[in-house]
Amino acid sequence: MIRFENVSKRYPDGTLAVDGLDFEVGDGELVTLVGPSGCGKTTTMKMVNRLVEPTGGRILLDGRDITTVAAVALRRGIGYVIQHGGLFPHRTVLDNTATVPALLGWKRAAARARAAELLELVGLDPAVFGSRYPDQLSGGQRQRVGVARALAADPPVLLMDEPFAAVDPVVRERLQSEFLALQAQVRKTVLFVTHDIEEAVRLGDRMAVYGAGRIEQYDSPAAVLGDPASPYVAEFVGADRGLKRLSVTAITPADLDRAPLLRLGEPAAPAAAALGAQGARWAVVLDADGAPHGWVPAADLARGGTVADHTRRMPARVPLGAPLKQALSTMLQHDAGWVAVVDGDRFAGVLTPAALHEALRRSVRAGVPVESVS
Structure with a gap:
């Protein structure tokens, strides 16, 4: 042009x-x-x-x-x-x-x-x-x-x-x-x-x-x-x-860790047993459409009821394709050990500090952007 x-x-x-x-x-x-x-x-x-x-x-x-x-x-x-x-x-x-x-x-x-x-x-x-x-x-x-x-x-x-x-x-x-x-x-x-x-x-x-x-x-x-x-x-x-x-390296699916997943309406006691069998201390809670609704500590589920009764807010979330800088800023802002990553409205996985660090190291070694980001 x-x-x-x-x-x-x-x-x-x-x-x-x-x-x-x-x-x-x-x-x-x-x-x-x-x-x-x-x-x-x-x-x-x-x-x-x-x-x-x-x-x-x-x-x-x-x-x-x-x-x-x-x-x-x-x-x-x-x-x-x-x-x-x-x-x-x-x-x-x-x-x-x-x-x-x-x-x-x-x-x-x-x-x-x-x-x-x-x-x-x-x-x-x-x-x-x-x-x-x-x-x-x-x-x-x-x-x-x-x-x-x-x-x-x-x-x-x-x-x-x-x-x-x-x-x-x-x-x-x-x-x-x-x-x-x-x-x-x-x-x-x-x-x-x-x-x-x-x-x-x-x-x-x-x-x-x-x-x-x-x-x-x-x-x-x-x-x-x-x-x-x-x-x-x-x-x-x-x-x-x-x-x-960090501003020009995007979050990709390869950077994400899988997390234990529960649904809002599940009974709490079986959910607690399932998490215990996995050795998981927490889980991401999804709504009926697969969107992240919050998270729940495994220990809280022992009190019975449903998963929804114990679900906590999950403010630390970023969209797939966002720059790593946004993810790091979100972690620091909410004093979070990980952020939930969403693809549209659906849960895609979690990004941990270790995964963020590895994504940045990989980007620096490559000398080219992992994805174009906005």
């Missing part, structure tokens, strides 16, 4: 901002550009919509040289999201979101209907937020409106310039999660600029690690963390890159 062919940018004072960029962003791929301030990542992104004109090489968008397209027309066909959302303060949220369709000549009713649809998509009720102005929104809400506006004309490409940098860490993590869920639905081709290695690792299908005006490594986050291409990349991603792989 986007191809850079030996692209450079030199300013009149002789400053070489980017030098000889050669890389490609596939259709529907989210690529993060990460590096220190002044390394050329934002210049790279702005050359795609010609806010900055390259001085050498070519940029192809869906096979077409962008210099053959009028700059204004090119920009109207590319979504653009910046810090704080870049909203017009004098326009309502609905009218801000409808900006590009209106510029493209859509009828007002159609543009506003599309804006309302996109606000729903990013989790903002248009009936509640549509008539508000940007200064009546929180920072996170403004960023959601900025994303909705960028998507309003259904562009194939999104350019995102540190869009979540100006919000607090809690809101930032939530926005990242929401954006990943949104990207899974809309599958846009995205260039995402960030200075935060954690954000680049979490969001990117691939990541470009910048040095001074050049890309030092372009690969999947797991490969960059597992096999840095140079001492510079190793230093930039950090000595704790093995731990960072």
Whole structure:
């Protein structure tokens, strides 16, 4: 979808901002550009919509040289999201979101209907937020409106310039999660600029690690963390890159341990005897549909009644395919010795600290992601 062919940018004072960029962003791929301030990542992104004109090489968008397209027309066909959302303060949220369709000549009713649809998509009720102005929104809400506006004309490409940098860490993590869920639905081709290695690792299908005006490594986050291409990349991603792989290594069925299983309606005494024969001290309790309802200590079942009478809550659970980081965080949050893993609504198995450690070691040894995760 986007191809850079030996692209450079030199300013009149002789400053070489980017030098000889050669890389490609596939259709529907989210690529993060990460590096220190002044390394050329934002210049790279702005050359795609010609806010900055390259001085050498070519940029192809869906096979077409962008210099053959009028700059204004090119920009109207590319979504653009910046810090704080870049909203017009004098326009309502609905009218801000409808900006590009209106510029493209859509009828007002159609543009506003599309804006309302996109606000729903990013989790903002248009009936509640549509008539508000940007200064009546929180920072996170403004960023959601900025994303909705960028998507309003259904562009194939999104350019995102540190869009979540100006919000607090809690809101930032939530926005990242929401954006990943949104990207899974809309599958846009995205260039995402960030200075935060954690954000680049979490969001990117691939990541470009910048040095001074050049890309030092372009690969999947797991490969960059597992096999840095140079001492510079190793230093930039950090000595704790093995731990960072927790964010890009998914829980798979092979990582799970089987657990003793009981049903809610079972009589307690026979269940206790069955667990005793297995040498099990606890069991996962399933409901009639096979979903985990809770867990029960074997010792409690000796008091009689049914399994349901003794079942305890099981807050420590994560979905199959979630990153190992989520599983570890859940264990620590609930002071749990294991987490239940669910596949949809059904119980898939349990993940123990030992199994988590082995999954991470296997991922580091492989140097590639076990699964793609969101």
